[in-house]
Amino acid sequence: MPEAGAICSDESPTLFPAMAILKTDKKGEIEATPKDGERKDGFKKGCNCHGFTFAQGGYEIDNPQVPKILADNYKKVAKSAVRVCCIVVYRVKSTPPNPDVIAHSALIVEADASGAKTAWGKEGTKQDIGENSPPESYAQGASPPMETEYYERDTTDQLDAATQAALKQAEDDYKQIPEKDRSTKAAKEKAAKLCQLKNTLIGVIL
Numbered sequence: 001m002p003e004a005g006a007i008c009s010d011e012s013p014t015l016f017p018a019m020a021i022l023k024t025d026k027k028g029e030i031e032a033t034p035k036d037g038e039r040k041d042g043f044k045k046g047c048n049c050h051g052f053t054f055a056q057g058g059y060e061i062d063n064p065q066v067p068k069i070l071a072d073n074y075k076k077v078a079k080s081a082v083r084v085c086c087i088v089v090y091r092v093k094s095t096p097p098n099p100d101v102i103a104h105s106a107l108i109v110e111a112d113a114s115g116a117k118t119a120w121g122k123e124g125t126k127q128d129i130g131e132n133s134p135p136e137s138y139a140q141g142a143s144p145p146m147e148t149e150y151y152e153r154d155t156t157d158q159l160d161a162a163t164q165a166a167l168k169q170a171e172d173d174y175k176q177i178p179e180k181d182r183s184t185k186a187a188k189e190k191a192a193k194l195c196q197l198k199n200t201l202i203g204v205i206l
Contacts, residue, residue: 018033020033025202030068032060050065053196054201056196063101066105070151074153084109085107086116087150087195090147093145108135109188117134117183153198159200
């Protein structure tokens, strides 16, 4: 399996179960499809956007699972209050009784005093990592229209000891980057690895 903190997934000769159950902080069950494999540049392919955001890139998570993740793990925040490792979701509003659809999610890898600046997200299972700056630019001109929302995880206390240790190391690595350099690609890569750990569901062991 990929090491903790690695970024996403590709085809692999290794066989995986067709479905896995991951857990939210409130022990809610999230269905996910395991993925594996890594490209030479450290980014992987097989996961989708929600797997990139919520499962360190090791799984594909379908849209209907996301509202449960948000309800159990997150609080909604204003754009002005967003900081690195918050997440952004793009909601397609539906007419009741049909539920809204969370069509895309991404990690905030750059922020400043005014809030969110840059988001990184997976553009489908076959595509590379996409960057949107500002994050709401992803929704511009979308059909059907999308609403941009920001969320912050309530706590990481539920994560296992190995993930907590990897998260602490990633936080220390990111803090070493001077503020003036945090717009560079290298800084955003470190931020993405930190954010994946900070937002991972319980039970993700990569």
